[in-house]
Structure formats: structure tokens, C-alpha cells
Amino acid sequence: MVNDREAIPRKTEAEILFNNDHTCCICREKGKDVQIHHIDENKNNNDIKNLAVLCLNCHSVVTGKRGLGRKYSYLEVKKYKVDWEYTIKKNRGRTYQHAKTTTKLEKKLFKFEIAKKIYELGALRDQDAVKIDEILEFLNLLYLFEEHYTDTIFDNLANITIVSGLGDNLKAVKIAESIPKYFYHLAGPDKVKINKKDTKRLKNAIDLLGNVGEFAAEFNKKYRPVEETIDSLSSLFDLCIWYNQKSIAMKIIKEMSKIKKNCLITFEKNEKKLYIGVRKVNKTLEKFQKDIEKEKRKWPKVIFEINKSKR
Numbered sequence: 278m279v280n281d282r283e284a285i286p287r288k289t290e291a292e293i294l295f296n297n298d299h300t301c302c303i304c305r306e307k308g309k310d311v312q313i314h315h316i317d318e319n320k321n322n323n324d325i326k327n328l329a330v331l332c333l334n335c336h337s338v339v340t341g342k343r344g345l346g347r348k349y350s351y352l353e354v355k356k357y358k359v360d361w362e363y364t365i366k367k368n369r370g371r372t373y374q375h376a377k378t379t380t381k382l383e384k385k386l387f388k389f390e391i392a393k394k395i396y397e398l399g400a401l402r403d404q405d406a407v408k409i410d411e412i413l414e415f416l417n418l419l420y421l422f423e424e425h426y427t428d429t430i431f432d433n434l435a436n437i438t439i440v441s442g443l444g445d446n447l448k449a450v451k452i453a454e455s456i457p458k459y460f461y462h463l464a465g466p467d468k469v470k471i472n473k474k475d476t477k478r479l480k481n482a483i484d485l486l487g488n489v490g491e492f493a494a495e496f497n498k499k500y501r502p503v504e505e506t507i508d509s510l511s512s513l514f515d516l517c518i519w520y521n522q523k524s525i526a527m528k529i530i531k532e533m534s535k536i537k538k539n540c541l542i543t544f545e546k547n548e549k550k551l552y553i554g555v556r557k558v559n560k561t562l563e564k565f566q567k568d569i570e571k572e573k574r575k576w577p578k579v580i581f582e583i584n585k586s587k588r
């Protein structure tokens with residue numbers, strides 16, 4: 278390993294290898310030696326969302342180091358990663374099969390359980406990090422077995438976001454981080470078609486993230502939830518590009534503009550710390566523009582909106 282880069286923290290390394298079953302996310306052949314690849318090619322970005330497990334062979338194809346090998350775009354690699362991690366998670370969760378509900382009564386009970394858990398979540402403080410993780414993990418597991426629970430989950434999360442404003446820093450961060458995990462089944466248009474329910478859920482997710490980010494910027498004046506919100510919106514933007522969802526992409530940009538506006542309001546009140554939020558939005562918008570061009574989407578209105586929002 279070269280010295281001029283930050284080593285991947287051990288905890289992250291263990292987590293990414295576990296999430297991928299120590300197996301390459303592209304060829305998925307067991308027992309091969311694997312490496313950890315930085316999806317955006319920035320070797321210092323050790324965010325787990327930026328890491329993919331690849332075997333030596335696939336790695337050299339991805340990075341284009343093999344003469345005849347076709348180079349993969351970073352969106353393609355991300356797609357393989359998300360799809361593979363989703364498959365493993367779903368297989369591991371087989372023991373939770375009882376979450377698959379059949380009767381109306383069972384469904385009602387699950388909805389009640391979701392509301393109860395999220396109500397509990399609303400009352401938790403930042404020092405209850407373990408409990409916060411447990412609840413968010415439980416909710417995501419329900420989604421893995423039955424996607425339709427996502428609606429109940431998002432509705433209830435929206436309630437606690439509005440009522441309590443998620444005053445706590447860490448809770449807001451963790452909630453924002455969990456939202457893209459409800460779209461793991463969208464593993465690319467060649468595999469899974471997007472339906473009306475998905476697009477409706479995407480819109481709800483964007484509203485939810487928008488609320489978290491705007492509140493954090495204007496009232497809570499904390500950068501971490503703002504940053505996490507923008508990262509999650511950015512993951513949803515990737516989905517928009519894969520699935521050619523122009524109007525949802527537009528909604529994301531508008532939501533990011535609102536977050537930026539709130540960061541600016543706080544900044545102008547002489548709370549200098551949130552200028553970093555303005556920069557984060559602009560940087561992300563620039564990335565969106567590059568991705569649209571890279572994936573050859575013809576979205577002139579979206580590009581126009583991006584340029585408007587960058588100003």
C-alpha cells in the first residue's frame with residue numbers, strides 16, 4: 278500500500294468485508310482474494326458508501342488497467358455493490374421470515390409496531406446511540422421483507438421529524454443515513470423496473486430528507502445532519518440517473534437549494550460554521566452535473582436548475 282493515502286480504518290474494513298461476505302461484488306465468486314476499491318477513485322474517501330469489495334481480476338478491469346478490459350463507470354460499480362450487499366442482507370435475514378405477514382391482522386400489528394418503535398425513536402437522546410441503531414436496523418429489516426412497510430415507516434418518521442424537529446444531532450444523522458437503504462431493491466433498470474409506488478416513495482424520502490436538512494441548518498445549526506442529508510439526497514440522485522427520472526432529480530435539486538438557503542441564513546446571522554454547508558451543496562451540484570453528462574442523460578432543464586441553484 279502506498280503511504281500518501283489514509284488507510285481504511287479497521288472497523289470500516291471489517292464492516293465492508295462482512296457486508297460483502299468477503300466476496301467480489303461483480304463476479305461474486307467465493308474464495309477469491311479480494312481488495313477494497315474506492316468507487317470515486319479518491320483514495321482518501323474511506324466512507325463505507327464509497328467502498329466496494331472486488332477480486333484482483335475485476336479490480337483491474339474496473340480501473341481499466343487491463344489493456345482489453347472494459348472500464349466500468351463508478352455508477353456501475355456502485356450498482357454492483359448495492360445490489361450485492363442487498364442480496365446478502367436479504368439472505369442472512371431469512372431467519373426473520375416471520376416478518377412476512379399474510380393476514381390483515383398481522384399487517385395491522387406490524388404497522389402498530391412500526392409506529393411504536395418510531396415513537397420510541399422520537400423520545401431517544403443522542404447518548405442512546407445503540408438503541409437508535411437498533412430501531413433503525415429493525416425498520417430496515419421490515420422493508421427487506423416487505424417493501425410496502427416503507428410507506429408506514431416514512432409517514433411515521435415524517436411525524437417525528439416535524440413534531441420533535443430531531444433536535445438531536447446524531448439521531449438526525451442516523452435517520453438521514455438510513456433513508457437510501459429503503460431503495461436497495463432498485464438495482465438498475467435492466468434488473469428491476471421502477472414502478473409508481475417507488476417513485477411516490479422516492480418523493481416522500483426527498484421531503485423527509487429535506488425536512489431533516491433544513492431544520493438542522495436553520496434551527497439546530499449543526500453541520501453533520503446537513504452533510505448526511507446531502508449525501509443521502511445524492512444517493513437518491515444516482516437512482517434518478519439510472520432510471521431516467523428527470524422530475525424526481527429536479528425535486529432533489531430544489532430541496533438542496535432550500536437547505537443551502539437555510540445554511541446561508543444561519544451564516545448571515547454570523548454563525549460562520551454553516552458556510553461549509555453551502556460549499557457542500559455546491560460541490561454536490563457540480564457532481565450531479567458531471568454525472569448527468571457522463572451517463573449521457575439529456576436533461577437540459579435539470580442542468581439549468583443546477584446552474585441556478587449553484588449561484
Ligand SMILES: [Zn+2]
Pocket residue numbers: 301302303304305306331332333334335336
Ligand atoms: Zn471479481
